[in-house]
Amino acid sequence: MALTSDQKSAAEADGCVAVTAGAGTGKTRMLAERYLHHVRKHELSPLAIVAVTFTEKAAAELRSRIRQTLIEKLNDEKLIAEIEAAQISTMHSLAGRICRDFYDIAGIPADFVILDELESPLWASEKFDEALGQIDVEISDDLGFKWLVGVLNELLRDPLASEKALSLGAENWRQAIDQARADAIAALVDSDVWSDASGILSDCCGGADD
C-alpha cells in the first residue's frame, strides 16, 4: 500500500519532523519509510541511525518493520544485515549504551550495573542515611532536620538541575531566579498561543461604553 501524501512528506522531509497521529494510522510504517529515506538518500548505514521507542515491544516491531521495508525496497544484502546491529531500542537501552561507551566521561565504573526497580530504592535509602550522617549536626540543627531531608530528596530528584543550581552559589540564586522568571515571561509573551489569545481578546473586547 502506498504512503498517503502526509505520510510521504513526513517520511521524506528535510531536517527534523514531528508527527502526531492516533493508534493504527501507520506511524510505524511511516517511520520505517523515513529510515529507508535516510539509508537511500543520505547514504547512511543503519549503524549511523538511532531509532528510539518507549517499549521493548515497539522497538521489536519497529526493527521488524524496518527490516521488511529494506528487504522489499533495497537491494543491498549488507545494509539489510546491518539492521540487526542498528540502534533501534528503548530510550533506556540507548541511555545504557551511552553510559557503557562513555563511562569515563560519566564518572562511573567501567563495569557498572543498573539497579532494578526493587534494588534501587533500597540502595538509595541506605546511602541517603549514610550521607545524612556525614552532615554536621549544627548544620542540620540550623536548617531543621526534616526540612533538610525534604530538600535533599528534592535535589536528588533532578541531580543535573541541582548541580547546576548549586554551582551558581547561594549569593547568585536571587538573580538567577529573577532572570529565569523574566525569560519565562518573555517566552510566554512571544509565543503564538499568547499572541493568538491576545488578538482574540482585543477582537472580542467591547468599546469603552460597552
Next chain:
Amino acid sequence: MSRIIQTGLFPSITGQVADGALTVALHPRAVNGGVGICSSKLTRLAADVIKQNGMTVTRGVTARHLLRSAILRTFPDAHASALATRIRPILKIVLSTGIDPQQLIEHGSPRVRQLGVIAAEYKRSLRERRSIDGEEMLITAAALAQERRPLAIYGYHRARKEEILFIDALAGDGSVLYLPCVADGMFTVNQRWIRFLADRGWEISHDETSPATTGERLAASYAKVSPRQSVDARAYSDIDAEVRSCLAEAKQLVISGVDPREIAFAVRAQEAYAPAIAAVADEYGLPVNITLEMPLSKTVFGGFVELILEAVLKQLAFEPAARLLMHPFGPKMPEGKWTEARVEHYSGVRAWTLVSPEIAALEWADEDLTLSDRADALTNFLKSIKVREKAAPRTRESLAYRAFTEALSELKALDGDHMMSLDGFAAAVGELLADETVPFSPSAAGIAVIEPKNIVGVTYERVFVLGMAEGVFPKTTSEDPVVDFFERRQLAAHGIEFAEAAEVARWEELSFYFTLNAARGNISFSFPKIIDDRETVESPFFKRISEGGITAVAESTIASSPEELRRAYLRSDDALPTDAALTRAKAQHCVERQRENTGIYDEYDGVIGVPYDPSRRTWSASQLTQIGQCSFRWFAERLLRLKPIDEMELGLDPAMRGTLYHKALEIAIERAKNAPDIRAATLEHIDEAFAEAERDPKVALPDLPNWESERADQIRALKKAIEAPEFITDGSKVVGVEVEFRTDWEGFTFTGSIDRVDDTPDGLIAIDYKTSGTKPLGAKDRSGKLAVDVQIPLYANVALPALYPGGNYGDSAYYSLTKGKILRTEKDGDIEKLTDLVEDVRSLLAEGAFAVDPDHAEAVCKYCELESVCRKGPRLRRKSRAA
C-alpha cells in the same frame, strides 16, 4: 592427492578422504558413520602442537590475574577489575584472531589504543612464562604446525579465521574440508575463506546432493534455492506454556520408543530457557542434557558465598545475617530462636553467636590480613558448617564447591602474600564467582538442549526450535563498547579485521540454517508471546521459511506428570480417591473458589455465625472504631488474635513518634500542671521530659540512623505545638494527664486513657493528641462512609461524666501536635451517630457476622496488615454488601 573443499548446501561426509585420514569434528555426534580412523577436535590438535613446542596454555584464574596485573602496570590509575571485565570480550577476539596489538596502538582511537597497550603487555607477560592465552591456541598452532596429515574436517561450518589458518597449516594431501556454501548472502564469510583456501591450492568440489530430510528441504528453502513451504509454527502464551507443550510432545515420542538422545531442543536464549526446561523435564521424568555453562554466582553455592561476604561486609547486620542463617547451606539455628532474633533485631557477630556459635568464625572484618588469611578464613568457615556435605546430593552444587575452592587455592598461589582489605577480597571473590563456571546439567545423556551455534553438523530425529522471537533468535547484535562497528570499518582500512556488523548478523542466520539442517524427521518452531513480562514479536525467520501462519496453541489437555494430573482433577468434580494430597488440595481449592465467586460471605470470610456477647470483654474507643470500620479486621485481630510477625522498627515511624510525643508531654505536663503559666512551664520541662521518654522501656526507641540530628527537630516540633495558642486555652487548668476510666454504656464496658483533661471556662473537656495533621478516620455510618467519630463523643459523653459526675462539660477535641491546632471538636449529632454504631455492632456480634467489609474507598485498609488473610481486592466487589 590434493586438498579438497567440499561445498554445497549440505555437504556430507563422502568417500573422497584419503585412507587413514583423521576425522576432525566439532561435535562427536557428527562423525557417526563418518570416515577416518578416529575423531578429534581442532582445539585438541592445536593443544598437541602447542605442547610439542614447549609452551603451556593459561586460562581461568591465572589468566585473569595476569590480565589485571597487565592493566595495573600500564594504567596504574584504572580500576583494574572493572576495566578487565570491560575489555575481556574484545580482547578474546584480538587474541583468537591474532590481531597485532601494536597495530591497534598505531591506528586506533584512545579506547582502542588502551586495548592495544593492555593486550601487548598481557601477551608479553604470558610469553615470559612461555605460555599463551587459551584463546590464542588455534592461531598460535597455525603458525607453529610443522607436519601435515590427511584430515576429514566436519562440523566447522561457520568459517573463522583462526580455524581456517590452522586447518590450512595442518591438513595434508587427501584432506577434505566440508564447508556449506551457496550463493546466498549468509554464506559471505564462508565464500571469502573458500577463495582464500583456493588461492592456497585447495580444490573446490561442489556437492549437488538434493535435500533428503525435512530439515534439508527447509534449509534449501531458507537459502532461497527452493520455494517456501508450510511449517509447524506455534505461538504460546509464555515460556512455561511453550516448554510444557514441547516437552509433553517429547515425552509422547519417548513413550513411543524414540531414543531421548534423538530429540533436540534448539534454544538461542539458553539462560532464559534452561531453568524452565530443567524444572519441567524433572517434573515429567525426562532426562535432559543442557549444554550451558553456568557462572558460580548463579548456583546455590555461589549465592551462599555472596551472602557470607555481604553479611561480613555489613558487620553481620540483621538482614544479611538472617538470610545467611536461613540459607540451606547456612549454619543451623535452634528452633524457636527466630522470633527472638527478629524482635531483638540481632546485629553483630557477638549477638548472632549466641544463637549460632559457628558465626564466631566470621569475625574477620577489620584486621590487616593477606589474601591467604582471608581465603583460609572463608574456606574454614565453609568447612565448619559442612557446606561440602550439604552440597553433595546435588551434582551441580558439588561441582561448584569444588570449582570455587580450587580457584581460591589458585588465587592464593598467585597472590597469597598480598595484603588485602575486606572490600578487595569480596571483589576478588565476586569476580571469581562471575568468571568460573560449572555445567548447568552435569549429566550427558538425554534430550539435547542445545544452542543453535553448537548444533552445526549434527542431526536428530525430532527438533524443537524454541524462543523464535524478534531479538531472541535472531539475537540483536550488540556493539562492543571498546571497538564499535564504526571504528571496525576504520580499522579495516589499516588491515585490522574485526567482524563487521553484517558479518555478526549473518552468523545468526547461519545458526538458524544449521538448526534446520539438524532435523532428520519433524521440526517445529515456536515462540512465547511474553518473556519477562514483556510482549514479544515473532522472529523474522518465520517469514523466511514459511508460507503459512503461526498457530496460537492453548494449554495442553494431556497431563504429562502427576502434578498436571492433579491440577486437572483439582478443577473437575471427579475424585482421585487414592491421592490424599489432592483431596486436601481440592478442599482448599473449594474455599478459594467460594472466596472468588459472587456468593455470600462464609466462615472463611469471617461470617462464623457464632454469637458473641459484648459483655465478655472491655471495649476501647479504638476497638469500637475498628469493628465499625471493618468487622473482619476486629475479628481477626481481637478474637482470632492474628498479628504480623514482631519485628523491631528501624525508623521513627508515625506510631512510634506518637508514643514518644505522648510520653514526653505526659511527663512535662504532669510537672507543669500546677504552675501559674502551664504553657511556659511545660516548655521549661519538655527537654528533660523528652530525654526521659526516649529512655522509657514502653516507648522502646530503637537505634535510629542520624537520631542526633533528627532528635533536635522532633523537640523543636513539639515545642512549636506547645507554643501554639490552641494547645491550651486561656484561663484553663489541667485537671489530669493520661486519665484512665472504666464505665458501662449501652451494654458495653468501656475503658481507656484520656491524654489530658482541662477545666476550661466553658467546662471540662477531654483533649486527645494526634501526631498526624488530619482528623482520624471514623467508623462507617449506615451509608458506608467513614463519618462516625468515636473517640471524642465517647470521651465527652461517657468517660467525662463517669470520671467527673455532675460537672459542666465543654467541647472535647483532637489536638494536632504536627499542626499545632485543634483538628476537630465535638459536634451536635455525634452522640446519636455513635449510638447507631453501637446498635449496629451489637447486631454484628449477635449474628457472628464479621465479613470483610471495609469502607467503599478502602481507606481503612491503608495501614491494615491483614491483607494476606482477608484477601481484599477486586473479589470484594463481587460479594454482596448485604451479606
